Amino acid sequence: MSAGGQAAALDQKIGSGLKDRTKQALGDEFLRKAVAYTTDKLKTGRLQAMDMFGDWEAWRDRGKAIREHTINHLDYYLSQFADNVTKKGGNVYFCNGSSDAVSTFMEIADKQKAKLVAKGKSMVSEEIHLNHHLEQRNIEAIETDLGEYILQLAKETPSHLIIPAIHKNKQQIATLFTEASGQHFEPETKVLAEYARKKLRNYFLESDIGLTGCNFGVAETGSVTLVENEGNGRMVSTLPKVHVVVMGMERLVPTMEDLEVVLNMLARSATGQKLTTYTSLVTGPKRPEDLDGPEELHVIILDNGRSQQLGDPIFQEVLHCIRCAACLNVCPVYRHVGGHTYGTTYSGPIGAVLTPLIQQDMKEAGTLSYASSLCGACYEACPMKIPLHDMLVHLRHRKVKMKLTALPERIAFKSYQTVFGNITLFKLATKMGYYMQKPLVRGGMIKSGPPPISGWTQSRFLPMLPKKSFRDRWGDLQKELAAKNTAGARAKGGHAK
Known part of the structure; x- marks a missing residue:
């Protein structure tokens, strides 16, 4: 070993x-x-x-x-x-x-x-x-x-x-x-x-x-x-x-x-x-x-x-750390769960980056890169200006490229890519989502549901999808504006452009 x-x-x-x-x-x-x-x-x-x-x-x-x-x-x-x-x-x-x-x-x-x-x-x-x-x-x-x-x-x-x-x-x-x-x-x-x-x-x-x-x-x-x-x-x-x-x-x-x-x-x-x-x-x-x-x-x-x-254009800067722990003190994740949650020697944002790198273990330690909101507070607090939030994104990317994420997650994101890459599928999905969520909605919020929704709702509520999407509402607003312009032009005896 x-x-x-x-x-x-x-x-x-x-x-x-x-x-x-x-x-x-x-x-x-x-x-x-x-x-x-x-x-x-x-x-x-x-x-x-x-x-x-x-x-x-x-x-x-x-x-x-x-x-x-x-x-x-x-x-x-x-x-x-x-x-x-x-x-x-x-x-x-x-x-x-x-x-x-x-x-x-x-x-x-x-x-x-x-x-x-x-x-x-x-x-x-x-x-x-x-x-x-x-x-x-x-x-x-x-x-x-x-x-x-x-x-x-x-x-x-x-x-x-x-x-x-x-x-x-x-x-x-x-x-x-x-x-x-x-x-x-x-x-x-x-x-x-x-x-x-x-x-x-x-x-x-x-x-x-x-x-x-x-x-x-x-x-x-x-x-x-x-x-x-x-x-x-x-x-x-x-x-x-x-x-x-x-x-x-x-x-x-x-x-x-x-x-x-x-x-x-x-x-x-x-x-x-x-x-x-x-x-x-x-x-x-x-x-x-x-x-x-x-x-x-x-x-x-x-x-x-x-x-x-050394020589890595992304991760060499992690060696600049002086172990002041300023990143831990501002991290919203660390502040809620403490250091033992990370399950390793170094906790907080610096630990989430350093641990998988020094252990050369993306399967287990690489999961720590998800213990972050990517808010960038760690970078703002770091006296050495180490871009830990960027490094966490690259570690997530590395984990995905190595196909070390769970199979359901890979399938979900592949589906996400397909749907968001096709406007027809996107419109269909948003309409279907509105009707499929109805059994879970209580008082305008989704307060419980099956996995993976339950991972979110165990500590917070999820807003329901509106019947009309932003794209639909934007289209209606554009039509209303065009109609007003046309009516205004006719009232002045001009021609609508």
Whole structure:
């Protein structure tokens, strides 16, 4: 099985379970309110930060230019970054797929005889299902990001790129902490945070390996940039003797000057902050004069289908993403159903595009392209101007061309093409449709019906077809206008033209 296939096998059945997960999410009133409330707050913060920042469109253009240049010359900057990490005493590993990355991490863990891994937030480690593989090797992995830790106790995956536990409330968290500790906790933020702080502190001190992701690698210095608001990333990257970074191959900027631009845009787009509370630049392992830091630094750079998008005129821009999650916060689909509905690591519009591309799976993951209204709100919010809505249309087209859509759907659209391509058939169909709908119409609306109508009417009503179509009414209006013109001309003693 390929690396992408292994990852897909560990994910849920993405396409086949999408409708069931959507139905479940729509029936969860708390989830819908929690997701809507938090995404509204994040969206408002982003808009306020944009207004304060000045000419946001100019910054978007600058950010896009940086990412475009980097991806167009990715081979050069990857080589420069790896060379500089090595010069500073670090180790770099290029991994083609998820299985390669997992094997590389296991080799490092075996060398250290590791039994405990303290993890900072890392979506790439979720992508390769590292925790699952560590568990199989009897290596304990502890998530130290508070949201991730909550989900680890709940045995769930992140449902948002930057706020993993967006769908949990204080009562649910208190229940999880009570079950995990044997102590009773009231659903109060200060109490819950204090317990998590004390509990996680021991893991920072006792872990054999600290693992983090990488927001940006700086090619000119070989630095790994980590941004977070809790301080756990700084603990994980300094207290354990070994620091392992797992990063996607596209997460680079050429210079420190470029880093300043994307960091400003990341914080404002993600949470509305001017800058995240903790911004750490890790450049090599601990030096003799340093008071703290890891004795070893290992950087695992993952491809996992990303290089397949290089040179693609449609999809290369997906590699420009800086994982700010602004697209999730404005997406009407995500805001109604949350991240778990997507059934994969990356949710929202970016997930619907990225997942089928990196998994190279149009049959299952390609179905996510339909989890979108194609409204374009994601493009308007994206600081890098990635046209995700256009990419979703192209993914749908790719799925259709590969004949991976359901047979009834293909027959329906073939019939649609035939009818709309022939004016006589079109007129006949609209007249027949009026009479055929009558058994389903109640009070001028279609409120229920057989599939596929039921897929629409289970959450909204369908307007009935009028007896006279727009074309018929337009023809009548043209005749009335012609008659008035003729009558007016005769009244003046002229001739109708």
